[in-house]
Amino acid sequence: MHRLFLVVILAFALTACAQEKNGYQGQHGDHHEHNDHQSDQKADVQAIWNFAAKEPKSHIAEELTIEIQDNQGKPIENFKMNHEKKMHLIVVSKDLSRYQHLHPEYMDKGIFKVQTNFPSGGDYKLIADFIPEDHQPKTQTHWVHVAGEQPAAEAIEPETMLTKTVEGKEVTLTFDKLQAGEEVTMNWFIKDANTKEPIMNLEQYLGAVGHVVILSADTDQYLHTHPVEERAKGPDAKFETVFPASGTYKLWGEFKHHGEVFIVPFTIEVP
Numbered sequence: 662m663h664r665l666f667l668v669v670i671l672a673f674a675l676t677a678c679a680q681e682k683n684g685y686q687g688q689h690g691d692h693h694e695h696n697d698h699q700s701d702q703k704a705d706v707q708a709i710w711n712f713a714a715k716e717p718k719s720h721i722a723e724e725l726t727i728e729i730q731d732n733q734g735k736p737i738e739n740f741k742m743n744h745e746k747k748m749h750l751i752v753v754s755k756d757l758s759r760y761q762h763l764h765p766e767y768m769d770k771g772i773f774k775v776q777t778n779f780p781s782g783g784d785y786k787l788i789a790d791f792i793p794e795d796h797q798p799k800t801q802t803h804w805v806h807v808a809g810e811q812p813a814a815e816a817i818e819p820e821t822m823l824t825k826t827v828e829g830k831e832v833t834l835t836f837d838k839l840q841a842g843e844e845v846t847m848n849w850f851i852k853d854a855n856t857k858e859p860i861m862n863l864e865q866y867l868g869a870v871g872h873v874v875i876l877s878a879d880t881d882q883y884l885h886t887h888p889v890e891e892r893a894k895g896p897d898a899k900f901e902t903v904f905p906a907s908g909t910y911k912l913w914g915e916f917k918h919h920g921e922v923f924i925v926p927f928t929i930e931v932p
């Protein structure tokens with residue numbers, strides 16, 4: 662319980678730190694000047710983000726390289742498997758309307774590579790989630806501007822009805838008690854949208870009943886969640902998390918049924 666809370670706090674600290682670094686790199690184009698953070702013991706890893714293209718464009722495959730280093734610029738070479746992958750990469754537009762969950766491939770010497778394919782132009786936040794051997798879970802983030810046609814930003818409005826149909830599934834999200842700073846258990850209840858029958862045979866997706874990613878509306882807070890029962894098969898999928906502050910958050914639940922992954926987004930207000 663306490664460990665979960667610490668992870669969330671650590672993720673914050675790292676996110677804030679990474680943003681500062683990214684801004685710094687953006688201005689100076691120098692990936693090696695990080696002395697400003699060496700005194701901060703939490704900033705014990707850093708990520709260097711590079712697209713093969715000078716300016717990535719939407720609707721085409723763009724190669725992204727992410728190098729994970731310690732704070733001296735030495736590659737970190739060993740990573741723990743976490744939900745069957747060495748790195749999870751969340752790609753989200755600034756208005757949170759477009760979301761992708763990718764798995765960069767580990768090459769060697771701390772270097773991960775992935776093909777991105779942005780669904781539109783605009784600003785995107787990239788969030789890499791990984792666990793170096795002998796470290797706590799880490800989060801590193803990066804903003805990128807993508808060239809291409811950009812639809813008007815969508816408002817991030819909390820939904821009052823937390824039931825929706827996505828790809829033939831009717832999904833209802835409930836919370837035991839929704840309160841910032843408290844451990845919250847959420848339940849995703851999944852029915853077949855046509856027959857209204859509860860789905861009892863969800864497949865394991867990345868070693869669990871599903872995955873839930875949560876971001877605050879300003880994208881600053883990336884929350885980790887843990888399935889209460891990893892091997893559950895539905896119709897209930899329960900996860901625990903702690904919302905660190907009151908405000909608007911977007912959640913994406915990812916589940917697998919009949920070999921297909923479906924992603925269900927909800928926007929909520931946390932008191």
Ligand SMILES: [Cu+2]
Nearest residue numbers: 749750762763
């Ligand atoms: Cu993942």
